[in-house]
Amino acid sequence: EDKVVQSPLSLVVHEGDTVTLNCSYEVTNFRSLLWYKQEKKAPTFLFMLTSSGIEKKSGRLSSILDKKELFSILNITATQTGDSAVYLCAVGSNYQLIWGAGTKLIIKP
Amino acid sequence: DSGVTQTPKHLITATGQRVTLRCSPRSGDLSVYWYQQSLDQGLQFLIQYYNGEERAKGNILERFSAQQFPDLHSELNLSSLELGDSALYFCASSVTLAGYNEQFFGPGTRLTVL
Numbered sequence: 001e002d003k004v005v006q007s008p009l010s011l012v013v014h015e016g017d018t019v020t021l022n023c024s025y026e027v028t029n030f031r032s033l034l035w036y037k038q039e040k041k042a043p044t045f046l047f048m049l050t051s052s053g054i055e056k057k058s059g060r061l062s063s064i065l066d067k068k069e070l071f072s073i074l075n076i077t078a079t080q081t082g083d084s085a086v087y088l089c090a091v092g093s094n095y096q097l098i099w100g101a102g103t104k105l106i107i108k109p
Numbered sequence: 110d111s112g113v114t115q116t117p118k119h120l121i122t123a124t125g126q127r128v129t130l131r132c133s134p135r136s137g138d139l140s141v142y143w144y145q146q147s148l149d150q151g152l153q154f155l156i157q158y159y160n161g162e163e164r165a166k167g168n169i170l171e172r173f174s175a176q177q178f179p180d181l182h183s184e185l186n187l188s189s190l191e192l193g194d195s196a197l198y199f200c201a202s203s204v205t206l207a208g209y210n211e212q213f214f215g216p217g218t219r220l221t222v223l
């Protein structure tokens with residue numbers, strides 16, 4: 001059965017810290033891996049990764065995929081209180097996305 | 110704002126009832142996806158429509174059904190509601206048929222079944 005596992009489930013850090021969120025997967029017919037940020041309501045898209053070893057970067061956020069070891073990481077540097085959210089990882093397989101349970105990140109001022 | 114709209118925002122109803130949730134995708138998007146997110150749970154894929162046709166099914170109960178209309182808006186019908194159906198229901202849309210690409214999410218409909 002396809003599965004996507006995120007760790008940790010929850011993380012509390014202080015503003016300014018750097019965090020690394022993990023996403024591992026076992027999915028047949030891997031097509032893509034996507035990261036989303038979910039605050040109060042709808043998930044918003046962050047990155048889509050399809051190739052191993054190529055870092056995607058947007059401001060203080062970056063992500064990389066390892067298709068051999070079947071995982072991805074999402075890094076956030078110099079965290080701010082506005083980064084507090086649930087970060088969701090989803091793996092694309094055939095016609096659908098398979099979602100992890102998310103990592104709840106809390107940034108304390 | 111993703112460009113995906115959902116109505117209503119909130120819905121409170123009783124067990125045994127039937128409700129309809131509505132979604133309008135982004136302009137130009139042909140695929141619509143429905144998701145359920147229960148409290149502290151991940152997103153559960155329910156069903157995908159592409160240009161009016163059902164394309165993929167996930168963990169959708171038989172009491173639930175959906176359709177996509179010629180103007181591409183979609184409706185999710187939930188019947189014989191149970192307490193456990195209380196959740197956030199999201200609609201997402203994308204340009205392509207392939208569900209493994211970026212999807213844009215609507216604001217969700219919060220359903221409470223009493």
